[in-house]
Amino acid sequence: MGFLARSVSFVRYHVKGAIETSFWDAVREGVVNGAFRPKEGPGDEIGFGWVSLQDFDDNEFASSSYIYGSYVALSYRLDVVRIPARVIEVHFKREKKKALEQLGRPRLSSSQARDLKESIRESLKAQAFPSIQVVDVVWDTGKSMAYVATQSQRLRERIEDHFKKSFGLTLVPMIPFIRAEQLLRSAQDKEKLAQLKPESWAP
Amino acid sequence: MDFVDILKDKAFVGREFLTWLWFRSDTSGGIVEIPGKRTIELHFLDKMVLDLSGSDSPQTVAITGGQSELREGMAALKEGKKIEEARISIKDAHEDFTVVIKASWLSFSGFRPPATLPMDSTESPEPDALFLEKMYLLERFLDIIDELFSFFLDLRLSDTWAAHELPAIKEWIRREAA
Numbered sequence: 001m002g003f004l005a006r007s008v009s010f011v012r013y014h015v016k017g018a019i020e021t022s023f024w025d026a027v028r029e030g031v032v033n034g035a036f037r038p039k040e041g042p043g044d045e046i047g048f049g050w051v052s053l054q055d056f057d058d059n060e061f062a063s064s065s066y067i068y069g070s071y072v073a074l075s076y077r078l079d080v081v082r083i084p085a086r087v088i089e090v091h092f093k094r095e096k097k098k099a100l101e102q103l104g105r106p107r108l109s110s111s112q113a114r115d116l117k118e119s120i121r122e123s124l125k126a127q128a129f130p131s132i133q134v135v136d137v138v139w140d141t142g143k144s145m146a147y148v149a150t151q152s153q154r155l156r157e158r159i160e161d162h163f164k165k166s167f168g169l170t171l172v173p174m175i176p177f178i179r180a181e182q183l184l185r186s187a188q189d190k191e192k193l194a195q196l197k198p199e200s201w202a203p
Numbered sequence: 204m205d206f207v208d209i210l211k212d213k214a215f216v217g218r219e220f221l222t223w224l225w226f227r228s229d230t231s232g233g234i235v236e237i238p239g240k241r242t243i244e245l246h247f248l249d250k251m252v253l254d255l256s257g258s259d260s261p262q263t264v265a266i267t268g269g270q271s272e273l274r275e276g277m278a279a280l281k282e283g284k285k286i287e288e289a290r291i292s293i294k295d296a297h298e299d300f301t302v303v304i305k306a307s308w309l310s311f312s313g314f315r316p317p318a319t320l321p322m323d324s325t326e327s328p329e330p331d332a333l334f335l336e337k338m339y340l341l342e343r344f345l346d347i348i349d350e351l352f353s354f355f356l357d358l359r360l361s362d363t364w365a366a367h368e369l370p371a372i373k374e375w376i377r378r379e380a381a
Contacts, residue, residue, distance in 0.1 A: 003337055004330070009312035012345065054330055068334050138338065147341070151305075151312055176217035176309045176352070177209050183353050184360075192360045198215040201222075201372050202283045 002053070002075065002136035002149050011156060013146040014182070015139060017169040023141070024067075027167065031066055034166030035059045036077045042118060046130055047079040048158070050166070056134045072139040076159045079130040083121055091120045135159060146171055210307065217306035218254065218285035220355045225276075225286060226372050229379075240350045244294040250303065252288035253279040263287065277380040293347055300344045309348075316340035 019026045036049035036059040052058035053073045136149040160171045184190050227235050228245045236242045255262040264279045290303045302314045
């Protein structure tokens, strides 16, 4: 569930780095260049990128803007089609039999078998319904903070990567030690933190 | 030290913070005064996961239920475990939040701010206004978390920790786990 829902799960990030050119022009360019688009080629993913926070079918931000005051609010959409291995196996056996009859050979080479399997996977992908995952990402440009609405580390790593490619900025997860380094003012306290060892408080 | 090492080796910072919060809340009737900032009401609710920091193999204890069930967490503290995850409520003068905090990431799940106008009410607020109100509440909540965390860090890195805070925590565990 995202930031507009009644309840939300999220991880906080520091947005590290600076945009040297005109800020909002660079943001627009990053959003447009990283917008959701279909992906051709092998693999389970058939599309990924930024969509509107309020409409995950809008990758042109026609119905709503991505700018809310000083926030940039987007959703990251990932479409995946996974064809079960057994389904591929069934089709592979049928197609292999046909191919062997046409070739007049007793068996396929390993590269022929691999190519046949891949072509079956690609043809089945076009027939299957994708699984669509949508994760809200809110960037507070005033505080250089961002909030990513998922607990899935795998999805977050994808979003961190896509954010970097889109805007040239790094998302640093605000885990306690890193947040502590930010909150502490004096070099002396930061050094004490670096040297800190776990406390044993079992009586 | 790279990020993965920090996440693993320094996980105890977040776990000690959550465990200390339980101590503070439990020994003050839920009233926690953040020096120079504000006084809040903070309660641990119906869910807690405790873990053994620094252990090669995870040794976790999950507890769900009311306050009497949460007391079982004391036995886990006595064994040296610390809180990895807990559902808490935080109330300040204006707002009331409930959330599950995961200590090693300082991440938040099931975050529920005070009710805002529903989008489908007869006088629907503009989506922009709804979003901005949500973010305002979320950042107010994070301000409180940062204030609590700063309060903990100031104590943890000071001489007061060894002289007063740590003996009080040990005494609390000894007393409550008995």
